[in-house]
Every structure is written in C-alpha cells, then in structure tokens.
Amino acid sequence: MPISRIHSYLVHPSKNEKKPPVIGGIQIPHSGKLFGMLAKIDNSALSECDIDIVFRPKANGKQENDCRDLMLAYLAKPSLPLGRAIALRLQGVTTKRSGLGLLFLIAGQDQHGLRLLISRFPAETGVMAEEHGQTINVEFVEKVFMKSARSYKSALFRCTSIQAGFWDGLVVDRQMIDTRGSADYWTREFLDSNLKNTAAAGTKRVAVALQEALRATTDPVVRQELINASQLMPGRHGQITSAKKIVQDLSLTPSAAEAVESAFVRPELYDSTFKFDRKEFDACLLFRSVELDNGVVLTAENTSFGDVIHEERPSQGSKTRFTTEGNIVSERLRKSR
Amino acid sequence: MTNRLGDVYRRRYEKILVPIASNLEKFLEEYLHGRPRIDRISVRAKTPTSFLKKAMKEEHGKREYDDPLGEIQDQIGARVIVFYTSDVRPTSQRLRRYFRHIEMSNKEPKSEKEFGYFGKHFILALPDDVIPKRIKLTEAPKVFELQVRTLFQHAWSEAEHDLGYKPRRKLTKMEKRKFAFTAAQSWGADRIFQDLHDVLKKRGK
Numbered sequence: 180m181p182i183s184r185i186h187s188y189l190v191h192p193s194k195n196e197k198k199p200p201v202i203g204g205i206q207i208p209h210s211g212k213l214f215g216m217l218a219k220i221d222n223s224a225l226s227e228c229d230i231d232i233v234f235r236p237k238a239n240g241k242q243e244n245d246c247r248d249l250m251l252a253y254l255a256k257p258s259l260p261l262g263r264a265i266a267l268r269l270q271g272v273t274t275k276r277s278g279l280g281l282l283f284l285i286a287g288q289d290q291h292g293l294r295l296l297i298s299r300f301p302a303e304t305g306v307m308a309e310e311h312g313q314t315i316n317v318e319f320v321e322k323v324f325m326k327s328a329r330s331y332k333s334a335l336f337r338c339t340s341i342q343a344g345f346w347d348g349l350v351v352d353r354q355m356i357d358t359r360g361s362a363d364y365w366t367r368e369f370l371d372s373n374l375k376n377t378a379a380a381g382t383k384r385v386a387v388a389l390q391e392a393l394r395a396t397t398d399p400v401v402r403q404e405l406i407n408a409s410q411l412m413p414g415r416h417g418q419i420t421s422a423k424k425i426v427q428d429l430s431l432t433p434s435a436a437e438a439v440e441s442a443f444v445r446p447e448l449y450d451s452t453f454k455f456d457r458k459e460f461d462a463c464l465l466f467r468s469v470e471l472d473n474g475v476v477l478t479a480e481n482t483s484f485g486d487v488i489h490e491e492r493p494s495q496g497s498k499t500r501f502t503t504e505g506n507i508v509s510e511r512l513r514k515s516r
Numbered sequence: 517m518t519n520r521l522g523d524v525y526r527r528r529y530e531k532i533l534v535p536i537a538s539n540l541e542k543f544l545e546e547y548l549h550g551r552p553r554i555d556r557i558s559v560r561a562k563t564p565t566s567f568l569k570k571a572m573k574e575e576h577g578k579r580e581y582d583d584p585l586g587e588i589q590d591q592i593g594a595r596v597i598v599f600y601t602s603d604v605r606p607t608s609q610r611l612r613r614y615f616r617h618i619e620m621s622n623k624e625p626k627s628e629k630e631f632g633y634f635g636k637h638f639i640l641a642l643p644d645d646v647i648p649k650r651i652k653l654t655e656a657p658k659v660f661e662l663q664v665r666t667l668f669q670h671a672w673s674e675a676e677h678d679l680g681y682k683p684r685r686k687l688t689k690m691e692k693r694k695f696a697f698t699a700a701q702s703w704g705a706d707r708i709f710q711d712l713h714d715v716l717k718k719r720g721k
C-alpha cells in the first residue's frame with residue numbers, strides 16, 4: 180500500500196516530569212533498508228494488530244478525543260511538527276519502566292482510504308560483533324531499537340476521509356495479554372481508548388458460544404470437556420483474554436476447540452480481546468442441568484455441580500449413577516422443566 | 517453526484533444496513549432482557565430518501581457533509597422506549613455495560629423556560645456480532661445511534677416530526693406555541709406518571 184510519509188521520534192520516559200526533554204525527530208526517506216523494513220511492518224499491520232479499540236469521548240459525553248484529534252491532524256498533513264505532537268503525548272505517559280522508545284508514524288493509503296500506523300520499538304541493549312580477518316571486535320551497544328516480540332506496540336487507524344475520521348482502531352501490544360499494566364500505558368493512557376468489547380459483552384459472547392457448542396455437540400467426551408472448561412473459566416476474572424486464548428490455556432482437545440470456535444457467529448470473534456467478567460459469566464451459565472432418560476433432571480450451580488452431585492459410572496453398562504445429600508429447603512410442582 | 521450517491525447508498529441499504537439492523541434489534545432485546553417497563557425496542561436502517569436528504573443538507577451555502585457515507589452516523593438507528601423517566605437511567609446503564617459509546621448526550625431545550633424534545637442519545641460502536649458473516653467488517657458502519665426515551669417523549673417527538681420537522685412553510689408563532697404546549701403537556705404527563713409510580717410503588721411495599 181502506498182506510504183506517503185514516515186516520521187520517527189526518540190521518546191524518553193517523562194511521565195510526571197516537569198521539564199521533559201526535547202523530542203528529536205526525522206523524516207525517513209522512501210528508500211534504503213530502513214524504509215524496506217518499515218514498509219514490511221506497514222504491510223503486515225492488519226494481520227498483526229488484532230485488538231479492537233475505540234477512542235473514549237470526553238467526560239461530558241461529547242464526541243471529542245484529544246489523541247484522535249492529534250492523529251487526524253497528522254494524517255491530514257503529515258509533517259514533522261504535527262508528528263512531534265503525537266510523540267509528545269506518548270512521552271507524557273511513558274514511565275521509566277516502559278523506558279526509551281523509538282516512535283514511527285507511517286501515513287499512507289489503502290483500498291479503503293487513509294491509514295495511519297503508529298509503532299513503538301523499545302530500546303534494548305546488545306553486543307555488536309564485527310569480523311576482522313581471524314579476529315572479531317565486540318562492543319556493548321545501548322539504544323538499539325528492536326521490533327521486540329516481548330514489548331513491541333503498534334496501532335493502526337483507517338478512515339475513508341479526514342472528515343469522516345476514525346473512532347476505532349486496531350492495536351497490538353505484546354505485553355497486554357500477559358500483564359494488564361501495559362494495556363493502561365499504550366491503550367488507555369496514550370491512545371485514550373478502551374477495548375472495543377466491554378467486559379460484559381466479551382464475556383457474554385464467550386458464555387453464549389460455550390452454551391451453543393454444548394448444545395450442538397453429540398460427542399460425550401467433548402461435552403464433558405466443555406463442561407469442565409466452563410467450571411474453570413470463572414477463575415479468569417479480570418484477565419484480558421480471548422476465547423481462543425482461554426481454549427489454548429485450558430489445553431482443550433482439537434475437537435473441543437473446534438466446537439467452541441464454530442459456535443461464534445463470526446470467525447473473527449473467536450480471537451476478539453476482552454476483559455473476563457466472572458459476574459457476567461455466572462449470570463449466563465450459572466446452572467448446570469443433567470437430564471436422564473428416566474425423566475430426572477438434576478440441577479446445581481455450574482461451578483459446584485461436581486462437588487454437590489457425585490457421579491459414578493459402573494464398569495458394566497452405559498448408565499450413570501448420581502448421588503447427592505442435603506436438607507430439603509423447598510419442593511415445587513412445575514408445568515415445565 | 518446525488519444519483520451516484522443514491523445508487524451506492526441504496527445498495528448499501530438493502531445488502532448491508534437492513535440485515536444488520538434486524539440482527540441488532542434481536543441483540544438489543546437479548547441485552548435488555550429482564551429489564552422492567554420497556555415498551556419497545558426498534559432498530560431501523562436509514563431509508564435512502566432520508567439519507568440523501570441529510571447528505572445534501574447545506575449550511576451557509578456549503579454542504580454539511582463532504583463524505584456522507586463515512587460521516588453520517590445514524591445510518592442505523594435504534595430506539596428503546598421505556599415507561600417512566602426513572603427507567604431511562606438504568607436502561608442506559610445496562611446498555612453501557614455492553615456497548616462502547618463515543619457520544620452520550622441528554623437532549624433537552626436550551627432554556628429552562630422552553631419545552632421541546634427530551635431524550636437520551638448515544639452514538640455506540642457497532643458490535644461485530646450483528647454483522648452477518650457474508651458482509652465484510654469494513655463494509656459495515658462503525659457506529660449506530662441509539663435513543664432512550666419515555667413513552668410520552670416518544671409520542672411527542674413522533675408527532676412533532678411528522679407535523680413540524682419538515683414543514684412546507686415557516687411555522688407561525690401560534691403554531692410554534694402549540695408545539696411547545698404539547699411538549700409541556702408530555703413533560704407534565706411524564707412527571708405525574710413518575711410521581712404516581714413512586715407513590716404507588718412505595719405503598720405497595
């Protein structure tokens with residue numbers, strides 16, 4: 180896709196600093212190895228940035244967002260000073276823990292219109308080795324910027340025109356899934372955005388898919404696996420995750436994973452990121468019911484079903500014996516199950 | 517330009533917006549399930565006529581929208597009609613649990629001496645769940661408009677829209693006063709029903 184401008188800025192950690200350092204920046208020429216590498220990153224951005232975000236409106240509810248304004252201003256007329264304003268914003272939220280970073284702003288176009296890719300490469304230290312005949316020179320180097328698999332961050336925004344602008348975007352934040360703190364720095368503080376999925380919506384979607392997968396499967400082994408998974412899922416409360424990640428973390432078999440994946444109304448939703456909300460999950464899948472062919476229905480809370488109802492499979496035959504004990508607190512006659 | 521835009525939008529309306537609107541309605545019903553005193557939930561795709569009229573709108577001799585397909589945010593519009601004014605807040609809160617908003621506003625007349633339209637409006641991010649599989653995510657609108665109103669706010673606004681929003685001539689002072697009067701009556705009815713609801717609910721406890 181045609182790239183119109185690339186600017187780069189060195190961003191020092193300056194959160195809460197009274198006198199932040201001046202930000203150095205440069206326009207990257209459209210040739211050479213660096214351009215080649217950045218063009219490659221730009222090309223793969225759509226598949227790499229896989230977390231949907233939405234800019235936050237002002238506290239009074241108005242459809243305004245300072246970060247979005249900076250980005251649209253830059254995209255309308257990409258220049259070193261307008262890009263520096265974005266770098267300044269990043270500098271203002273960068274802590275010493277996040278460290279020094281090299282920021283790239285890549286403005287261009289694709290088949291849908293305008294696009295802006297923002298990437299931050301963290302500073303690393305390393306050793307440089309150069310060959311000199313039969314000997315080598317080794318040297319310790321600082322300020323090496325790498326597209327680190329551990330902490331590389333990027334954000335992609337696309338719009339049909341500057342007038343229409345964008346309210347949503349895609350990010351990749353290598354630290355986000357593992358440590359929730361990073362999400363605050365890149366997504367919430369710098370981009371002033373939220374995950375597009377609210378915790379409730381993302382959790383409900385997974386619970387509904389799980390329910391659908393349970394309903395659709397005819398394989399008793401897969402069914403049992405999904406039930407076990409549903410009992411373990413509430414333990415993910417507060418984690419930033421996706422259905423795909425949960426399935427991977429719980430090491431579900433390929434058949435069970437496929438049952439879950441195919442239960443989503445769109446394939447993209449299987450790997451859609453959200454913050455797990457136990458309350459919402461329990462509200463969707465609070466009870467587990469087992470119906471037997473003799474007309475008996477056993478119901479208990481999903482998370483404690485196995486603790487209060489004991490299940491036995493005698494070695495002979497296909498029947499299952501369930502046993503439970505407790506004090507009777509109510510007894511009802513009902514029209515339906 | 518009008519013809520081309522009209523053709524593009526008509527195709528978008530039939531193939532993309534109408535199916536999404538239908539899915540969104542079911543989605544909202546599911547999310548609001550169990551909330552008491554919701555009279556109705558409806559979602560519509562903006563008709564081609566209505567879209568073109570908005571797209572061609574001018575202010576000070578200049579078109580309001582340079583990129584109407586990208587800029588007009590109510591191509592899909594949803595309404596949730598609740599019984600009483602006290603139902604607006606919890607219903608809105610429930611919706612905010614499930615949707616990200618990029619705008620939230622309480623629509624009301626500017627002056628406290630005026631009566632007119634009241635309602636809570638949102639511009640919300642359209643969830644991917646409501647976009648049928650055959651439609652690419654990039655083809656769908658990114659946002660939709662949602663209004664939460666009481667029965668009386670809705671009744672007044674519908675009648676006012678029909679009679680007063682697109683008049684063929686300027687309204688006379690008396691006609692404007694009559695609209696304001698009906699708005700005040702609706703506002704009053706909302707207040708009285710709310711009071712009755714509060715009192716009777718307390719007595720029922």
